[in-house]
Amino acid sequence: MLRPKYFTRKEVSLHNTLGDIWVSYLGKVYNLTPLVEENKGDVLLKPIIECAGKDISHWFDPKTKDILRHVDPLTGCIKYYTPRGRFIHVPPPCPRTDWANDFWRPWWKDNCYEVGLLSAKTRWIRIINTLISQEKRLEVCSEETLDEILQRYLHYNAHAASYTWKHNGVNLDMSKTLGENNIPEEDELYCGSIDCNLFSSSICLYFNDDLTEF
Structure with a gap:
């Protein structure tokens, strides 16, 4: 098996434009450029674009590898916790008929975007x-x-x-x-x-x- 490629934080940070967006989370590095291209013009890309080249591990639960969740104080329901705003593949807080949910899997669980590992040191x-x-x-x-x-x-x-x-x-x-x-x-x-x-x-x-x- 081929060894994974390791990247420094500085290398990841260089990919911070609309045409070249990388992020890291939970020790891995992802190229989200295809995701952004596929959903070009979607307002739900904003949180991802704002974090281009950065580590977004704080978005995730390290145990479940899923987006953090919290209990909505108004409804008492468990929902995704997205303080920077809802983003691509995160369901809306309330049922809606205009939300496209026909994607294969959410991008943060799709290893097709993975390009390597983030160096621990x-x-x-x-x-x-x-x-x-x-x-x-x-x-x-x-x-x-x-x-x-x-x-x-x-x-x-x-x-x-x-x-x-x-x-x-x-x-x-x-x-x-x-x-x-x-x-x-x-x-x-x-x-x-x-x-x-x-x-x-x-x-x-x-x-x-x-x-x-x-």
Whole structure:
């Protein structure tokens, strides 16, 4: 099975326009752009559009994975709790004949919108290309393997796979995470330091010279 892709909160936050709407909730990341496109012009999209790029876990009951509910003080009935206003697939408070309920399942229960997982904790690392003395600081997901981090770094170095990745002179296992490779986090290295945010673990890249002498 393929590993799920992890995203940082910053990556999710970049998808915050009408034509590109992502949200996260209960540890997962969803692309709701198709939902918005299918219901274009519907006033019930407003709460979703307002929260584009944000985490909306507070909309949900973590036990049931459903929208939070409350007892209506006027009717005594149990209803969905939507303080930002009713949104797509949430039934109206009272019976109505004009509410379209012919959708397959509510969007928050439809995994077709799921694109990955939200990282529980991110880390900053410095990747140093020893061949050209170039350094790049990256925010990565603590759950990612070095191979997955390499995919991020390809944006800055298309030949990243042609290098040997090392930390403190030791070859890294690219199938393992930073933690599994015993690479300490910055708060472990500089705990209590006023400059702790300025430091991060470094990974050195050594180019693999495949030229053969004749």
